Amino acid sequence: MTAYIFRRIIIGIFVLLLVTMIVFLLVRLLPGDPLVIFLGQSYTGQQQRITQAEYEALKHQWGLDRPIFVQYFDWLSHVLRGDLGESITVRTPISTLIAERMPRTMYIGFITLMFSSVFGILAGIVCALRRGSWLDNSVTTAANIGMVIPVFWLALLLMYVFSYKLHWLPTSGWISPFDDFWGHVKCMIMPFVAVGVGSVAGLARIVRSCMLEAIAADYVRTAWAKGLTEKIIVIRHQLKNAMIPVVTMLGGSLAMIMGGSVFIETIFAIPGIGLLTMRALFDQDYQVVQATVLMFGLVIIISNLIVDLVWAWMDPRIRFT
Amino acid sequence: MADDSKNTIGPAKNESTVFEIPRYSEWRRITRVLFSRKLYAIGFGIVVFIILVAIFAPFITPYDPLKPDLHHRLELPSSEHWLGTDTLGRDILCRIAYGARTSLIVSISAVLLGNFIGIIMGIAAAYYGGLVFTLIMRFTDALMAFPSILLFILIAGIASTSGIAGGGGLPVLIFALGFGGIAGMCRMMCGLALSVKQNDYVLAARAIGMGGWRIMRSQIFPNAFPPLMVMFTMGIGGMVMAEAGLSFLGIGVVPPTPSWGSMIMDGMSYLLTNPVLSLAPGVAIMLLMFGFNMFGDGLRDAVDPRLRGVF
Numbered sequence: 001m002t003a004y005i006f007r008r009i010i011i012g013i014f015v016l017l018l019v020t021m022i023v024f025l026l027v028r029l030l031p032g033d034p035l036v037i038f039l040g041q042s043y044t045g046q047q048q049r050i051t052q053a054e055y056e057a058l059k060h061q062w063g064l065d066r067p068i069f070v071q072y073f074d075w076l077s078h079v080l081r082g083d084l085g086e087s088i089t090v091r092t093p094i095s096t097l098i099a100e101r102m103p104r105t106m107y108i109g110f111i112t113l114m115f116s117s118v119f120g121i122l123a124g125i126v127c128a129l130r131r132g133s134w135l136d137n138s139v140t141t142a143a144n145i146g147m148v149i150p151v152f153w154l155a156l157l158l159m160y161v162f163s164y165k166l167h168w169l170p171t172s173g174w175i176s177p178f179d180d181f182w183g184h185v186k187c188m189i190m191p192f193v194a195v196g197v198g199s200v201a202g203l204a205r206i207v208r209s210c211m212l213e214a215i216a217a218d219y220v221r222t223a224w225a226k227g228l229t230e231k232i233i234v235i236r237h238q239l240k241n242a243m244i245p246v247v248t249m250l251g252g253s254l255a256m257i258m259g260g261s262v263f264i265e266t267i268f269a270i271p272g273i274g275l276l277t278m279r280a281l282f283d284q285d286y287q288v289v290q291a292t293v294l295m296f297g298l299v300i301i302i303s304n305l306i307v308d309l310v311w312a313w314m315d316p317r318i319r320f321t
Numbered sequence: 322m323a324d325d326s327k328n329t330i331g332p333a334k335n336e337s338t339v340f341e342i343p344r345y346s347e348w349r350r351i352t353r354v355l356f357s358r359k360l361y362a363i364g365f366g367i368v369v370f371i372i373l374v375a376i377f378a379p380f381i382t383p384y385d386p387l388k389p390d391l392h393h394r395l396e397l398p399s400s401e402h403w404l405g406t407d408t409l410g411r412d413i414l415c416r417i418a419y420g421a422r423t424s425l426i427v428s429i430s431a432v433l434l435g436n437f438i439g440i441i442m443g444i445a446a447a448y449y450g451g452l453v454f455t456l457i458m459r460f461t462d463a464l465m466a467f468p469s470i471l472l473f474i475l476i477a478g479i480a481s482t483s484g485i486a487g488g489g490g491l492p493v494l495i496f497a498l499g500f501g502g503i504a505g506m507c508r509m510m511c512g513l514a515l516s517v518k519q520n521d522y523v524l525a526a527r528a529i530g531m532g533g534w535r536i537m538r539s540q541i542f543p544n545a546f547p548p549l550m551v552m553f554t555m556g557i558g559g560m561v562m563a564e565a566g567l568s569f570l571g572i573g574v575v576p577p578t579p580s581w582g583s584m585i586m587d588g589m590s591y592l593l594t595n596p597v598l599s600l601a602p603g604v605a606i607m608l609l610m611f612g613f614n615m616f617g618d619g620l621r622d623a624v625d626p627r628l629r630g631v632f
Contacts, residue, residue, distance in 0.1 A: 011459070018463035026475050144360075148610035150562055152569050153585060153603030160596050259468025263566065267589075277471070278570065281478055293475065297466045304466070 004312055012305045019297040020079070024072050027290040084291040089283045094291045097276060102295060104174065105272035108264070109257050109299075112192050116199040116257075117250060123200070124207025125239065131212065139204065146201030151260045155194040155267045162190060172269040191268050195260040199253040206249050210242035217241065244315050251307040255300050354623035361622075364615025371609050375421040382415040386579045395595055404601050407587060413598065416579040417605050423580045424609060427494050428560035432553060434499030436506045440549070443510025444537045447518060457507065464504035472501045473563055477572045490575050494567065498560055509552050513545035520544070547624035551617055558613035565606050581606050 059065050063074060078085070084094035123143070127136040163171040169186050177184040214220060215238060223233045262274035269275070273292050280288035356362045374381065384402075390410035398405045404413035446457040464472065477497035517523065518541060526536050567573030568582030576583060581602040588598030 011462075015459055015462045015466060018459060019466050022463055144611065144614065145607070148558070148562075148607045148614060150565055150569075150585075150603060150606055152566065152582075153600070153606065156585065156589060156592060156599050157603075160592050160600070164593050255465075255468045259470040262468075262470055262474070263569070266570065277474075281474065281572075289475070293467065293471060296468060296471055297463075300466045300468070 001312070005309060008305060008308050008312075012301055016298065016301050019301065020076060020294060021072065023290055023293050023297065024075060027286050027293075028068065079294070085287040087280070087285055087288050089280075089285045089288075094288055097288065098273065098291060098295060101272050101276050104270060105258070105261050105265070105274060106299065108188075108191060108195065108261055108270070108272065109254060112196040112257050113199070113250070113254050115192065116196040116253065117203060120200040120203025121207050121246065123204040125211060125234075127204065127208040128211030128215065128242075129234065136208075140208065143201040143204040143208075146197050147205070149197060151194055151198065152263045152267060154197060155190065155264060158190045158194055159267070172267070174270045187268075191264045191270065194267075195257055195264050198260070199256055202256075203246065203249065203253065207242065207246055210245050211238060214238040214242045240314070244311065247307055247311050247314065251300070251304045254303050258296055258299065351620075351623040355616075355619040358619065358622075360615050361619030364612045364617075364619065367608055367612030368616050371421050371605075371612065372425065374418050375425050378415075378418045378422060382412070382418050384412040384415040386411060386416045386419040387577050395591060395598075397595060398597060405595060405597055407584070407598060408591070413584075413601055416584060417581065417602055419579040420581045420584065420602060420605065421609070423491070423574055423578055424561050424564055424606075427491060427498065427564045427574070428557045430495045431498035431502060431560045431564075432556040434495060435502030436549070436553060436556065438499075439503045439506025440510045440542070442503065443507040443512075444514045444541055446507070447511045447514030448533060448537050448541065454511075458511065461504040461507050465508075469501055470563065470566055473497050473567055474570065474572060476500050477567055490578070494564060494573050497567070498563055501563070502556065502560065506552065506556070510545065510549070513548055514541050517541050517544045548621075551621045551624060554613055554617035554620055558610040558617065561606060561610050561613070 056065075063071060066074075075085075082095060084098065086093055087097060090097070123139050127139050130136050159171055162169045169190055170183075173187060175183040175187050217238075219241075220233060220237055223237045228237075258274075261272060262278060264270065265272045265275035266278055273295060277289060277292040280286070280292065355365065378386075388411070390406070393402070393406050393410040394408060396402055396406040396410075402412045402414070404417070406412055407416070442457050442461075446454045477493060514537075523536060523540050526540050531540075564573055564580070565582035565585070568580040569586045571583070571586065574580035574583055584602040585599045588595070588600075588602075591598050
């Protein structure tokens with residue numbers, strides 16, 4: 001197991017390095033000269049023109065005249081020391097911006113993941129145990145529909161019904177749970193539901209089919225033959241085996257939820273990483289885009305690593321190959 | 322005793338002792354399974370219906386999807402305009418019909434592009450193994466470490482202004498979605514190719530001196546094809562959603578081209594007075610995705626060898 005963990009972590013670091021390279025290259029390919037954008041941001045309104053020599057000097061000062069590899073390693077070494085650069089639009093260190101907003105996005109992501117896995121897995125198990133019943137049929141149909149509801153559409157629908165028509169919930173905004181917990185809950189209900197429905201539906205479908213596969217397995221028949229009770233068979237034999245593919249799904253679910261946060265934060269005006277990314281992209285503040293995309297990648301790689309370790313812990317076949 | 326079993330099961334020497342197994346063509350079997358469950362048939366029906374609407378949009382809608390009609394702005398649903406009109410007085414239903422065109426063109430081309438590159442990378446990784454495998458798979462790992470929508474956003478952002486793929490409009494979107502979809506397909510193809518590679522016919526092909534490229538094309542790819550067909554169908558559903566999402570965020574389809582996602586965004590400011598503006602295009606997205614998902618489920622049941630004989 002130790003060797004397996006070690007190997008997984010090495011692979012994780014390797015992938016993370018690749019991620020930094022992809023992010024760096026993609027952002028370098030984004031349109032616009034960062035210097036021109038910087039100058040445009042700082043000198044708008046002033047009738048000041050910059051000479052070619054001054055431009056070159058600035059370029060040299062920022063290191064933009066060096067080969068791209070050198071720039072990459074320079075950036076990487078800064079990132080490793082926690083220095084992500086400075087936002088050219090708001091003139092604050094990016095690490096401050098991220099430290100302020102990251103917890104909100106992570107909070108939405110993990111709470112949604114927690115709730116959606118509980119509901120999704122429960123729904124899937126119930127469906128599999130009562131296969132063919134009206135309950136199974138209605139939950140499966142609901143899951144099939146839930147999978148195709150666009151996050152942004154559901155968000156608008158909820159907003160229309162619960163804010164505009166019923167006046168139960170505030171339309172948008174962010175209230176810190178430490179300031180006003182009840183207000184915070186009211187604010188967050190719609191975002192959680194909108195972003196979670198898709199993954200609940202997806203998980204329910206997967207769990208159902210995995211459980212059905214496990215029902216037909218030999219070890220379940222053996223367990224029945226041994227005279228074990230239904231409860232033990234379902235929980236210890238069926239469920240444990242059916243969960244193996246489900247655990248790998250959870251990583252993907254988190255990625256989906258984090259992606260959904262871009263929409264949710266835009267619609268509900270929640271100041272998180274998703275909203276920051278969109279704003280920065282439209283403002284051509286690419287340093288920020290680079291940093292936020294890297295953060296998304298980091299979260300997902302780490303959670304995939306955890307998923308892999310849990311997977312190996314559950315299934316000895318993985319860690320011994 | 323051994324002779325007995327040989328006579329009944331083995332190759333036919335005597336016509337009367339052989340079991341008659343009814344033979345179906347593969348095509349007939351697939352269509353039979355596909356229409357055996359109501360949901361699959363409904364899914365297929367929805368897909369066909371929307372494709373027809375997209376093709377014949379100019380003949381079934383009396384309005385122009387692009388021409389503003391400022392005398393009839395933001396009208397509520399009426400017998401003239403079944404779903405009302407938008408901020409520029411354009412008929413919503415008509416724009417939804419034309420939006421089906423945009424959606425189908427973008428999603429199908431993007432899946433084709435992504436699958437083409439993904440399949441080549443996946444087969445190559447599985448066939449050559451070793452360093453090629455490690456490099457390609459770790460690369461896809463890295464691509465998959467981003468939420469796909471973020472990758473689409475970045476690539477669409479780059480492509481739309483840097484002049485790659487025409488510099489704007491649908492080609493950019495197809496390019497972004499297609500490239501973003503490579504990793505998933507590559508993974509899938511690699512897994513399939515790894516299992517197909519174990520077969521004796523691949524060994525036989527190598528023994529008679531076939532080259533690597535030819536083995537991949539003529540032996541591995543056709544034998545991995547049925548599950549790929551399922552991936553392809555499901556992939557289109559995913560791309561419909563991705564296109565709508567990008568257009569919703571304002572970096573997808575460029576106005577005035579009708580797109581379901583951008584119609585939802587345009588209607589957002591009028592949610593209180595005229596919710597149909599935003600909600601109706603969403604129903605179209607869901608219908609089309611639902612259709613492709615159910616159709617894909619049916620195909621999967623039809624081509625999954627484990628389920629053969631059950632139906």
